[in-house]
Amino acid sequence: MDKVLIEVEDLKKHYHTSKGTLKAVDGVSLVIRKGETFGLVGESGCGKSTLIRTILRLLYPTSGKIIFEGRNIAHLHEKDLKDLRKRMGIVFQDPHSSLNPRMTIFDILARPLKIHKIVKNRDDMVLRIVEILKLMGLQAEHMIRFPHELSGGQKQRVAIARALMVEPEILFLDEPTSALDVSVQAKILKLLDKVKKQRNLTYFYISHDINLIRVVSDRIAVMYLGKIVELGEKDLVFQKPLHPYTNGLFRSVPIPDPDVKIEKIPLEGEVPSPVNPPSGCRFHPRCEFAKSVCKGKEPKLMKVEDGRMVACHLYQ
Ligand SMILES: Nc1ncnc2c1ncn2[C@@H]1O[C@H](COP(=O)(O)OP(=O)(O)O)[C@@H](O)[C@H]1O
Ligand SMILES: [Mg+2]
Numbered sequence: 001m002d003k004v005l006i007e008v009e010d011l012k013k014h015y016h017t018s019k020g021t022l023k024a025v026d027g028v029s030l031v032i033r034k035g036e037t038f039g040l041v042g043e044s045g046c047g048k049s050t051l052i053r054t055i056l057r058l059l060y061p062t063s064g065k066i067i068f069e070g071r072n073i074a075h076l077h078e079k080d081l082k083d084l085r086k087r088m089g090i091v092f093q094d095p096h097s098s099l100n101p102r103m104t105i106f107d108i109l110a111r112p113l114k115i116h117k118i119v120k121n122r123d124d125m126v127l128r129i130v131e132i133l134k135l136m137g138l139q140a141e142h143m144i145r146f147p148h149e150l151s152g153g154q155k156q157r158v159a160i161a162r163a164l165m166v167e168p169e170i171l172f173l174d175e176p177t178s179a180l181d182v183s184v185q186a187k188i189l190k191l192l193d194k195v196k197k198q199r200n201l202t203y204f205y206i207s208h209d210i211n212l213i214r215v216v217s218d219r220i221a222v223m224y225l226g227k228i229v230e231l232g233e234k235d236l237v238f239q240k241p242l243h244p245y246t247n248g249l250f251r252s253v254p255i256p257d258p259d260v261k262i263e264k265i266p267l268e269g270e271v272p273s274p275v276n277p278p279s280g281c282r283f284h285p286r287c288e289f290a291k292s293v294c295k296g297k298e299p300k301l302m303k304v305e306d307g308r309m310v311a312c313h314l315y316q
Contacts, residue, residue: 005170005202006032006055011064011074013047013054020275024050026226027064029301032170037196037203039217039234041210041249043271047226048206049093052172055204056088057081086116089163093175095155099147105133105158106143112165132161135198137191153184157191164195170202178209189216210253214238222246225282226274228301232308242310245283281313289314 013025024047032038040048053059055066057073066074073084092098099108109129112118119125130140136157147155156176163171173192177185189212196203207213213220214234221231222243230243241247248267269286272278278285284294293313301311 003034004031005034005069007065007067008032008055009065009067011051011054011066012062013050013059014062017275019273022273022275023226023277024274025054026274026277028223028226028228030221030228030231032202032204033219034169034202035200036218037205037216039213039220040204040206040223041213041220042208042223043249044208045271045274046223047274048208048223049174051223052090052174052204052206056090056172057084058090082116086166087169088172089166089168089170090172090174091156091159091163091176094179095152095159096147096179098159099155099162101147103146104143105145105147105150108147108158108162109133109143109165112162116166118166128165132164135164135195136161137187151184152180153188156180156184156188160188160192160195164199167199168201170204171196173203173205175207175209176205177212178207185212192216210250222249225272225277227282227311228309229283229311230309231301233306236306236308242304242308242315243283243312244287244289244314248286281311 008028008030011025011028015022015024028051042048050059054061057076061074064074065072068084106129109132110125113125113128119128129143133140133142138154138157142150150158176192177188180188195201205213205216217234219232220234220237221228222245224245230237230241230246237246238250241250252267267286272282272285280296281294281299284290287294291313299311299313299316301309302316304310304315
C-alpha cells in the first residue's frame with residue numbers, strides 16, 4: 001500500500017476568461033499510493049474535476065509536475081500519451097452524456113480494445129466484452145443495445161466497463177454515482193468495490209458528497225478554491241478535522257456516526273470566485289478564527305501529526 005503510483009507537485013490549471021485568470025487548480029501537491037482509495041472532497045466548483053482531468057492529461061497543465069511511476073508526464077506530447085491512457089482510466093459523472101448515443105454497447109466497449117490493439121481477433125474481442133458485461137452485472141445481450149435503451153445505472157456500468165477494458169492500474173471516479181437514483185448509487189459503489197479488490201486497482205474518487213467519500217476512502221483530501229487545505233487518513237480527518245474549512249464542511253452535513261463530535265458552527269457565506277480569490281488564506285473571509293496573518297500570507301500545506309497535512313496558520 002505504500003508504493004507511490006502518482007505524485008502531483010504544485011500543479012496548476014488556470015483558464016483565461018473574459019473576467020480574468022480563473023485559477024481552477026492552483027498549486028496542488030499530493031501522492032497517490034498503489035492500491036489505495038484516495039478521496040477528494042470539496043464543494044461544487046472548487047476544482048475537483050479540473051484536477052483529475054489535468055492529472056490524466058485530458059487537460060494541459062499550466063504548470064507543475066505529474067509524476068507517474070517516476071516519470072513526469074505533465075508536458076508529454078499527445079502522441080506519447082497513448083501508453084498513459086491505457087494505464088489510467090476515468091469514469092465521468094454523467095453516463096447519459098459520456099456514452100456516444102450512436103454507438104452500440106459493443107462498439108463502445110470494443111473501441112478501447114481497437115485503439116490499444118489489445119485483442120488478436122474478433123472472437124477474442126467478443127469474449128472480453130461478454131466477460132466484462134458479466135462482471136458489471138449486465139448480460140451479453142446488452143451488447144447490441146444503444147445507450148438510450150439502458151437505465152442510468154446500466155449506463156454507468158457500461159462506462160465503468162469501458163474504463164476497465166484496457167486493464168488500467170488506476171481509475172479516476174468523477175462523482176460516479178451523483179447522477180443516479182439513491183437506490184442505484186449503493187449498487188454501483190458495491191460493484192466498484194468488488195472490481196477494485198478483484199483487479200488490485202487504485203481508485204481516486206472525487207465527490208462533493210462527504211458521506212460517500214467517507215464510505216469509500218482510505219485517505220482523503222479536502223479542496224477549497226483550487227487548493228488542498230487538509231489531507232490525511234480518512235478516520236483521523238473525520239474524527240478530528242483540523243482545518244476550519246474541513247470542520248465547517250463536515251458540520252454542514254449530518255454524519256451518521258456517534259463517534260464524530262464536531263462542535264463548531266457550520267459554514268457561512270458564499271464560496272468566493274476563483275478569479276481574484278481572497279488574499280492570503282483563501283478561506284479567511286469565511287473563517288471564524290481568521291487573524292491578520294491569514295489575510296496577508298498564504299499558509300503552506302504542512303505536515304502536522306500522524307501524516308496529516310494542513311494549510312492553516314493555526315498550525316504553522
Ligand atoms: N473550460 C473552462 N473554462 C473556464 N473555466 C472553467 C472551465 N472548466 C472549469 N472551469 C471553472 O473552474 C472551476 C473549477 O471547476 P471544476 O473543476 O469543474 O469544479 P468541481 O469539479 O469541483 O465542481 C469553476 O469555477 C469552473 O467554473
Ligand atoms: Mg466536477
